[in-house]
Amino acid sequence: MELEFGPEYDEFRAEVRNFCNTLGKKTQHGSIRLGEYRPTQEMVEWQATLIEHGYAARTIPKEYGGFGAKPDIVKSLIISEEFVRSGTRGGIQNQGISMLVPTLLEVGTEEQKKKYIRATIYGDIVWCQGYSEPGSGSDLASLKTKGVVDGDNFVVNGQKVWTSSAQFSDMCFILVRTEPDAAKHHGISYLLMDMEDPGIEIRPLVTMTGEAFFNEMFLNDVKIPVDSIVGKRGEGWRIANVTLKYERGMIANPGASASGIRGVADMMHEETLSGVRAIDLPVYRDRLLKLQARSLANKYHGLRLLSNDINKESTGVEGLIVKLSATYLSYDIYSLAVDVMGEFGTLYDGSVYQRKKDWMRQYISSFMGIIGGGTAQIQKNVISERGLGLPREPLVKLDKSGWELLRKK
Amino acid sequence: MRFGLSEDQKMLGDMLNKYLESNLDLEGVRELTGNDVHHSPAIWNALAEQGALGILVPEEFGGSGLGMLHAEVVSETLGRHIVPASYLGHAVLAPLAIQHAGSEQQKEKLLPEIASGEVIYGIALTDVVMNRENTQLSISGGKVTGDSTFLIGGQAAEKLILATAGTLILVEKSAPGVTVETLTTVDKTRDFAVVRLKDAPCEILGKEGGATDAIETVMNAGRINLAADTLGAAQAMFNQAVEYARVREQFDRPIGSFQSIKHILAELITELEPSRSLIWYAAHAFDEVPEEATAMACHAKAHVSEVAKNITRATTEMHGGMGFTDLLGLHFWFKRIEVNRQLLGGPEITRHHAAVAQGWAPEKITAA
Incomplete structure (x- = not known):
């Protein structure tokens, strides 16, 4: 050591x-x-x-x-x-800096790199990400937004969702099905779309926090020049996976829970229940200690993974668990904070008696980590299949009569 | 920068693992424990030959003077193979007790026989952590009277170290007035005892009342090595469950292809791997970061106990009816983990000590 x-x-x-x-x-x-x-x-x-x-x-x-x-x-x-x-x-x-720029560096043309990277990292061009669709979340490769070549343009129609920043973005890196006859994973292209196009309609998507970080994006005969493609036609899935790798790195920071623990511990030293500090009540304190142990475990686990990286040692299943572990821990930490605050933990939107630190908002917001960038359930598939070598669920496509048979049972 | 085991530590683990793989399978464990043998001279000699017994004894006293991570590696490997041996009491707790509480003469006399394994030591600490039976030891004029519970490794031990508030004493098992009575626990891979003393000759390690810090150090070493033992045992149960999920078929497919099974395994490994990292750091802190030693040792033990409990439950369930049988033998690991969980303080008590160490709770546990 x-x-x-x-x-x-x-x-x-x-x-x-x-x-x-x-x-x-x-x-x-x-x-x-x-x-x-x-x-x-x-x-x-x-x-x-x-x-x-x-x-x-x-x-x-x-x-x-x-x-x-x-x-x-x-x-x-x-x-x-x-x-x-x-x-x-x-x-x-933003997603342009953390996801698009590394992708362009890896697979973009020289012209694309020159045109976009400088402007993006200096904050002159803001990007949004056009991946998820109402019918394509965990099964992203089933996306249906389609692009048909007409002259010099792809003409794009469809709907995207969870497009954060779309309301003020200049550009969008978007996945579009351009090869309808190819197999699911081979029919998608990765396009760079100008958000000025009149065929784009943005509607804010209000989440359970009451805010609209995300949007729905409707695409109606949007024109994207055929040369605004990253890689070749049909390669979009592979290229998107280059980008997703960077998104996972962005969401999973194994040391991040330490400040959460510190915050709740400080609060428990200040908040009193009938004159007794929360930290002095063993029922709450034991929950805090349990979470502190998990947080420390994640912290040192992060050092272990860093060490593997520095010393060029291979990392197996222990590298795949980080997101699942960190996001559930974050949920549990804010969950404790709300419980310690009791009725006062439910105060919202700047209510009288509400504390400066908005525990309820943090608690609700922790779902963004659990679901975003691959839900907890998808993570568990990845961990068990790639990390533990367990067999995949058989992919059986049932026709209509097959489903009817199942329903009758 | 390197966070993790050194080449040297990995080699120690590999060597011991190889020895146990070829010399102690489940049938071997059954045979020993079935005959109530908790100390196999063959295994003891092998541990001595590989230098495992002297890891924490300084070189000047015949040991190798290595650190807590080396000891952690041994404990983890013994847990993985559910080895009947009182490594914890003899090679971890006893030498640290002597090292930190004993006089120079005591160190010179006692530590070499620990390192060589010639004289086997047992140790009882439970009554200073959480006294359940109002036991106490009265020491006066070189004689001791009273009871001490949960002696670790009573069967083979010849010398016994017993803790009472602030003081550690040494008693010879064969001395007049010493009775050692077996405490039968659910775990047959290790043995525990109650020591009953009546005017038995004893030697105080260092000065009477001068061992408070030494007891804390010994407790921390115990917490870390119990955590490591549990880690090894839990990893063994987990590996068996993954293997079973791959080969066991129901509804014409391996049960590991069902998400109801594979998701549970994913959850378990998501908890287990970071607890390994925490135990490694606790062992490092024991040697190098004294101000964090107690909190980290407590957290490591309490945390892995919780993680391992989930593993004992889920992997037993996952094997279906077979998981509940003696034939499969999964219960050996289950029971070892359960005893480790309670030994030297269960998770709640241990977390309480972690809180005390950070100034988050008063030291004394008092009635509300």
Whole structure:
């Protein structure tokens, strides 16, 4: 067990710390939430400063506007640790930066890279993701939005859902069925759609938190130039999987629960029930301790996976469990917070007596992690099939009479 | 940076694992435990030869002076193979008790015989964690009177270390006034006893009342190694269930293809792998991060106990009726995990100690 990263990294940490202490802008409370609004001018300027110092777009090649550093997972970790520790504001986070840019770098044409990467990482172009459809969630490859070539354009018709940021995005990376006669996974293309097209209609999708982070997107004879395709026709599924890999990395941060635990523990030291602090009531305290253990286990598990990565050791099933474990833990932590608050935990929308920290909203929001980027149930299939080598459920397609027979039983 | 086992630690585990694979199968365990033998000289000698008994004894006293992660590897492997051996009492708890509470002369005299395995040690700590029978030890003029429960490894032990509030004493089993009576538990792979003392000659390790910190250190080592033993046993049960799910067919298909089965296995491994990481860190903290040692050891033990309980339940269910039979033998692991869970404090009590260690709870457990 050797938990030091070495002198090279100590120096790098000192450098990052110095930046945070001298030039760093402080995080504004609740300032940047995925999908709320376009980056402000101030955020765009801050992003440029971060890129210049290598604290955003760090590994994007210089020719496309990035900092051009070699990928180094430890340095990325140090940056994130130091920014969190000092409360320094991070860069712009959106799906264009985290998902489209890595995809273009891997499979885009030179022209696409030149046209989009710089503008995206500097916050000038905002993207949304057009994947899920009402009838295609977990079984994404069954998507039906279709694109038919007419002259120089694909003419696209269909409906997308869960498109966060769509109401203010400039562009959309979208999956469209362009080869209706090909097999399910081979008939999809990955297109880059201009959101200015008059055939696009955006309707906000209000979630159970009462907010509309997401949208429904209706596509009616939308024209996408045939050269606005990433990869070849019919390769969209493979390319989407390149992107999904980056999305999973974005959602699963195994150390993230530590701040949740700290928050609930602090609250339990302040909140009193008939004069007794919540932390002094063993019924609540034991639940907190149980969750703290899970949080610590996830934290050290994250270090173990990082270590595997650094030392080029293979990671098996232990790498596949991170999202499931972290998202359920987050749910359980906020669940405890609401229970400790009791009736006052149900107060909402800035009600009188509501505390500054909105536990109910956090509790409800934790479903975004459990469901988004592959539901818990899909994760369990992945863990058991890929990680444990258990056989797949047989894929049997029943015709109409088959289903009727089953229903009669 | 490396978070995990070193090459050296992995090799120790592999070596021991290979030895046990070829020398102690389930039938071997049945035979030993069926005859009420909880100490096999053959296995004991093998542990001594591989240096496992002296891991925590400093080199100057004949051991190898290695760290808690080495001990963790051994405990995990013994748990995986449900080995009848009092490794925990003899090679983990006793040497640390002597090391941290004993005088220089005591260390010089006692530690070498632990490292070589020549003299076998047992140890009783339960009465200082959670005293159920109002037992106590009265020590006066080199004599001790009273009872001490849950001696770990009473059958083979020749020397017994007993804990009472703030003090550790050493008693020879063959001395006059010492009676050791077996406590039969549901787990037949290890043995426990109550020690009854009447004016028995005893030696205090160090000074009377001077062992409070030593007892905490010994308890933490016990928590970590019980957690490791449980981890190994739980992994063994899990592996058996995965294998069974692959080969057992019902409704013309392997039952592992049903999501009702595979999702449970996915949930179990999602809990088990991070608990391995936590136990590794607790062992590291024991040696290197003293201010975190107690909280981490407590969390590791309580957490893996909960995770393993889910595994004992689900893997037993998953084997259907066979899971409930003696024939399959899954119950050996089930029972070992259950005894580990309660030993040196169940999960609630152990979590309470984790809370105390962080200043989140008062030390004394009092009636409301």
